[in-house]
């Protein structure tokens with residue numbers, strides 16, 4: 001049974017629809033990458049999956065069960081984690097408190113998962129008492145991912161985790177994403193660094209104007225001259 | 235020495251009394267603002283309501299305090315806190331929640347809370363009349379006169395029983411709030427929601443529950459503040475007009491929109507001076523308030539220097 005399936009999803013922010021029929025299929029343990037031009041509806045699609053956007057047509061299934069329009073906290077209970085594109089930390093809370101909030105629904109997890117997350121992102125261990133608002137962009141991204149991991153999700157949604165990061169940090173984040181996936185967590189992420197992201201993708205979805213333009217394996221999309229010409233900058 | 239005693243009586247003690255009352259009210263206002271992002275103008279009337287509940291309960295069981303050796307009103311306070319907290323949650327359900335669900339601008343909620351103010355005040359007036367009433371039904375307000383053992387000192391230091399309880403309860407409330415916000419899972423979630431409500435939701439925090447907890451805390455504290463004010467002065471249905479703006483001043487000075495602001499507000503109030511006298515004798519409650527608001531802010535600047 002697929003981990004996540006989206007069938008003909010339509011939805012928007014109240015006025016016009018932004019998503020005009022998006023389809024996705026992701027098996028457990030796979031990495032799915034959404035690419036596309038600015039304003040294509042990539043973030044909007046992630047929000048729809050995570051219950052932050054009203055879906056007015058189509059189905060979204062998690063482990064075969066319909067989840068469209070369930071509240072986000074219900075989806076966290078069902079094993080979904082979400083790292084938004086912007087404002088993805090609690091600035092006045094310390095790093096450790098940020099992480100604890102990720103395990104709000106599983107307080108018994110806190111100790112064990114804190115140890116794990118600090119092992120996974122060593123820079124955070126040193127900064128554990130520091131307010132997250134005082135961290136650099138890359139460290140914030142680690143806090144945000146760490147927070148989402150605290151609840152031990154089976155599907156992790158990441159919206160542009162490498163936005164604004166230097167190439168070194170960017171590679172670091174991609175490595176972390178691969179490791180998280182290797183530990184058995186399905187990943188659906190939006191990326192602007194399309195070539196690098198598609199290189200680690202089992203599934204790639206090229207969105208434009210709220211619809212799938214191309215859908216294939218990451219490698220096939222990278223090799224496709226049409227995709228390269230119109231979406232990967234040649 | 236006489237000047238020192240005068241200073242202690244009229245500046246330190248009476249200033250801390252009003253400061254403490256404003257501070258407990260301001261904690262509620264700040265918590266509500268930091269979670270729901272609107273200025274809750276009906277807060278002072280929740281304080282009056284809490285005092286009113288104590289008045290009713292005290293009238294119903296006037297002798298209850300004697301067996302504990304404290305004023306009956308204080309014995310009734312926990313029950314009044316529960317009732318006021320329930321009222322706060324109820325008011326949110328009926329008035330504010332539907333407005334929030336429509337995604338209205340904060341100003342609409344503020345106007346709504348003005349409506350709640352009038353409604354609560356009318357309700358209290360309906361049952362309590364318009365005059366002042368003492369919360370000491372069967373017992374007396376103890377007044378302690380501490381003679382100062384120095385030559386030439388004529389006046390004693392004067393402090394009343396409710397003032398002592400007020401200091402103790404304020405201290406407990408501030409320490410408890412600090413521990414709650416810094417240590418407990420719910421308290422941290424409250425700060426998280428104040429920082430970033432969408433992310434709090436995305437983390438699985440039940441934001442509806444946090445809202446309810448906020449009202450429970452704010453309502454309970456309002457009952458404490460209202461009761462202690464009524465014990466120190468008298469109970470009146472329009473008490474709120476005397477305290478509403480100072481409470482907001484305290485909240486603003488402390489930093490509205492951040493749960494910890496209220497605690498800073500407490501400290502600022504404690505270094506503020508002669509409030510107590512004005513509170514009892516002010517006959518033009520509303521007209522004098524804007525000036526006081528400005529002065530409060532200025533005084534804080536002076537305090538800090």
Ligand SMILES: Nc1ncnc2c1ncn2[C@@H]1O[C@H](COP(=O)(O)OP(=O)(O)OP(=O)(O)O)[C@@H](O)[C@H]1O
Pocket residue numbers: 013018036037038039040041042043044045085
């Ligand atoms: N909160 C919102 N309310 C109304 N419209 C929105 C909102 N967020 C996004 N939109 C609109 O939805 C469309 C798609 O936006 P979305 O954020 O999904 O784009 P994106 O593909 O993630 O772009 P980017 O690469 O710039 O992040 C845009 O036209 C945008 O104007």
Ligand SMILES: [Mg+2]
Pocket residue numbers: 042043044085159190
């Ligand atoms: Mg986006």
